[in-house]
Amino acid sequence: MNLVFKALADPTRRRILELLREREMTAGELAEHFSLAKPTLSGHFAVLREADLVEAEKHGTSITYRLKLSVLEEALLALAGVMGIGLAEKGTDGKKGKGHAT
Amino acid sequence: MNLVFKALADPTRRRILELLREREMTAGELAEHFSLAKPTLSGHFAVLREADLVEAEKHGTSITYRLKLSVLEEALLALAGVMGIGLAEKGTDGKKGKGHAT
DNA sequence: ACTATATTTCGGTATTTGGCAAAATAGCGA
DNA sequence: TCGCTATTTTGCCAAATACCGAAATATAGT
Numbered sequence A, B: 001m002n003l004v005f006k007a008l009a010d011p012t013r014r015r016i017l018e019l020l021r022e023r024e025m026t027a028g029e030l031a032e033h034f035s036l037a038k039p040t041l042s043g044h045f046a047v048l049r050e051a052d053l054v055e056a057e058k059h060g061t062s063i064t065y066r067l068k069l070s071v072l073e074e075a076l077l078a079l080a081g082v083m084g085i086g087l088a089e090k091g092t093d094g095k096k097g098k099g100h101a102t
Numbered sequence C: 001a002c003t004a005t006a007t008t009t010c011g012g013t014a015t016t017t018g019g020c021a022a023a024a025t026a027g028c029g030a
Numbered sequence D: 001t002c003g004c005t006a007t008t009t010t011g012c013c014a015a016a017t018a019c020c021g022a023a024a025t026a027t028a029g030t
Helices: A002-008 A011-022 A027-032 A036-049 A067-081 B002-008 B011-022 B025-032 B037-050 B069-083
Strands: A056-057 A062-067 A087-089 B052-060 B062-067 B088-089
Touching: A002 A011, A002 A036, A002 A067, A002 B002, A002 B062, A002 B088, A011 A027, A011 A036, A011 A056, A011 A062, A011 B011, A027 A036, A027 A056, A027 A062, A036 A056, A067 A087, A067 B011, A067 B025, A067 B069, A067 B088, B002 B011, B002 B037, B002 B069, B011 B025, B011 B037, B011 B052, B011 B062, B025 B062
Parallel strands: none
Antiparallel strands: A056 A062, A087 B088, B052 B062
16 A cells, blocks of 8 residues: 555656556557656556556567556555545446446 | 645655544644654654645644645545546544534 | 743755666567 | 567666754743
């Protein structure tokens, strides 16, 4: 949980997660959304991976990143719980168009 | 919101918020719960104040800190919203004894 | 005015972080 | 094997962070 909140502390990383919510993307595709150098983004991916917020899958020469929504959700619920905020799952509605899930 | 998540990134600060959930406390009382120097804690208080997660009130020579639960709650809901996590308010159950609020 | 108490501000240090360019790695097709 | 593409790793730097002890500030009591 500590790693998750550390990861969430950076706006770029939150934006990455937000992009991944819509659909999984390769490192390159993600990079197109930012004006940061590839190595910089790669560093952010590493942080997100260590926090277990995303998973990476290799396809040929590219790497596809996918959001692990449940991990994020649990961290948020855990914090809410410990802080005494009454948050309840409402049903992960979800993506834009293409239904699907884990 | 950025400041809130930056503030939440540190375990000590999360613990401070957690302590303040139970009851408001002075800087000194809070400090007793940690093995950190006063100035260090004071720095953490400042971060929490800047994030608007706590409010400080001066009584005599001491300063009482109080958690601003709603700010934390809104930040969590905002993130959950943008990430497409279905979290709903369940009703801030609340403190131990003394009810009250802003 | 002086003293004691509570807390913050001030300097300083060590570690972490976020950024980059250049080099290394890995897979693919010729 | 060579070259091309995608991504990460390495090495570096500047800025931010977390910590501390000492000094400054503010308030209350005498």
